[in-house]
Amino acid sequence: MSRIVIALGGNALGDTAAEQRARIDAAAPALVGLIAQGHEIIVSHGNGPQVGAISLAFATAAEHTDRVRPMDLPECTAMSQGYIGYHLQQGIARELRRVGMPWHVASVVTQVEVDPDDPAFAHPTKPIGGFYDEATARSMMAADPELRMVEDSGRGWRQVVASPRPVRIVEKDSILNLLDHEFIVVACGGGGIPVVRTEGGDHRGVAAVIDKDFASAALAEAVGADYLFILTAVDRVAVDFGTPAQRDLEHLDLAEAQRLVDEGQLGAGSMLPKVQAAMAFAASGPGRRAVICSLEKAPLAMRGESGTTIHA
Numbered sequence: 001m002s003r004i005v006i007a008l009g010g011n012a013l014g015d016t017a018a019e020q021r022a023r024i025d026a027a028a029p030a031l032v033g034l035i036a037q038g039h040e041i042i043v044s045h046g047n048g049p050q051v052g053a054i055s056l057a058f059a060t061a062a063e064h065t066d067r068v069r070p071m072d073l074p075e076c077t078a079m080s081q082g083y084i085g086y087h088l089q090q091g092i093a094r095e096l097r098r099v100g101m102p103w104h105v106a107s108v109v110t111q112v113e114v115d116p117d118d119p120a121f122a123h124p125t126k127p128i129g130g131f132y133d134e135a136t137a138r139s140m141m142a143a144d145p146e147l148r149m150v151e152d153s154g155r156g157w158r159q160v161v162a163s164p165r166p167v168r169i170v171e172k173d174s175i176l177n178l179l180d181h182e183f184i185v186v187a188c189g190g191g192g193i194p195v196v197r198t199e200g201g202d203h204r205g206v207a208a209v210i211d212k213d214f215a216s217a218a219l220a221e222a223v224g225a226d227y228l229f230i231l232t233a234v235d236r237v238a239v240d241f242g243t244p245a246q247r248d249l250e251h252l253d254l255a256e257a258q259r260l261v262d263e264g265q266l267g268a269g270s271m272l273p274k275v276q277a278a279m280a281f282a283a284s285g286p287g288r289r290a291v292i293c294s295l296e297k298a299p300l301a302m303r304g305e306s307g308t309t310i311h312a
C-alpha cells in the first residue's frame with residue numbers, strides 16, 4: 001500500500017461551477033480506483049483561476065455598491081477551499097457510493113505558515129484569475145498602478161501576486177488524524193491560506209497565494225507520502241514546449257530536471273514550480289517519486305503509461 005498525495009491544477013478544473021463539477025466527476029473514478037487498489041490518497045488542489053475570480057467579483061461589486069467591500073486575498077483563498085472542496089467531497093463521495101466503498105471524505109480548511117521576510121513578497125510571480133490580451137492587460141495596469149500582469153505560458157496575460165514558499169502546515173495533526181480514521185482528506189487547497197505567526201502564537205493572513213505544487217510537496221513530506229501526483233492540463237513535461245520541436249518526456253532524474261530548469265525550458269509560474277516541487281519531493285526521501293500528468297490521463301499515469309516521472 002502506498003500513500004499518495006494528488007494535486008489537482010486550478011486551471012485543469014475549468015472556469016465555471018458546472019465545468020468544475022464535470023471535471024471532478026471525470027477524475028473521481030481514477031482517484032477512487034487508487035483506494036480500490038489499496039492505496040491511501042490525500043487530495044490537494046490549485047485555485048489560481050478561482051481565487052482571481054472571487055477577488056475580482058468583490059472588487060467589481062464594490063465599485064457599484066457600498067454594500068460590498070473588496071475581499072482580502074487570504075479570505076479569497078479560504079472561500080476557494082470551500083468552493084472546490086465542496087465539489088470534491090460530492091464527486092468523490094458519489095463515486096465511493098457507486099463502487100460500494102465505505103470511506104468518508106473531508107476537506108480541511110488549511111492554513112500554511114510562510115516567512116514574513118520571504119523575498120517573494122517583493123516580486124509577484126503567481127498568476128491568478130483569467131487571461132487577457134496584451135492591450136487589455138496594459139490598459140488595466142495603467143488604470144491601477146498596484147496591479148501587476150505578465151504573459152503566462154503563451155496563454156495570455158494574467159494578474160500576478162506574491163507567492164511565498166510554504167514553511168509549515170498548521171493543520172498537519174488534524175490531517176494525520178483523519179487519515180488514521182479512514183478519511184479521504186482534501187487539504188492545502190490553493191496552496192493553503194497563507195498566514196504568518198504572531199507573537200502570541202496566533203496566525204494572521206497575508207496578501208499572497210502560495211503555489212499549490214510547493215504546498216502539495218510539503219504536504220506529501222508532512223504525511224510521509226510515497227508518491228506525489230501533480231495533475232494538470234498537459235500529458236507530460238516537454239522540452240521546446242509549444243514549438244514544432246516539442247518533445248514530451250517520460251522520465252527525469254534530478255540532474256536532468258535541474259538541466260531543464262537551468263535552460264529555461266519550463267514556464268515560470270506554470271510548469272517551473274511543478275517540476276521544482278516534484279524535485280523537492282523526490283529528493284526528500286528514498287523511493288519517493290513525483291508524477292506530472294493530465295487529469296484525463298491520470299488512470300494511465302497510475303499504471304506508468306502516461307505522465308512524466310521525476311525520481312532521485
Ligand SMILES: Nc1ncnc2c1ncn2[C@@H]1O[C@H](COP(=O)(O)OP(=O)(O)O)[C@@H](O)[C@H]1O
Nearest residue numbers: 009010011012232233237238241265267270271
Ligand atoms: N515545458 C513545459 N512542458 C509542458 N507544459 C508547460 C511547459 N512550460 C509551460 N507549460 C504550461 O504549463 C501549464 C501547467 O501549468 P498551470 O496551468 O499553471 O497548472 P495548473 O493545472 O496547476 O493550474 C501547461 O498547461 C502548459 O501550458
Ligand SMILES: NC(=O)OP(=O)(O)O
Nearest residue numbers: 010046047048190212
Ligand atoms: N494556488 C495555486 O497554485 O493554484 P493553481 O494550481 O491554480 O495555479
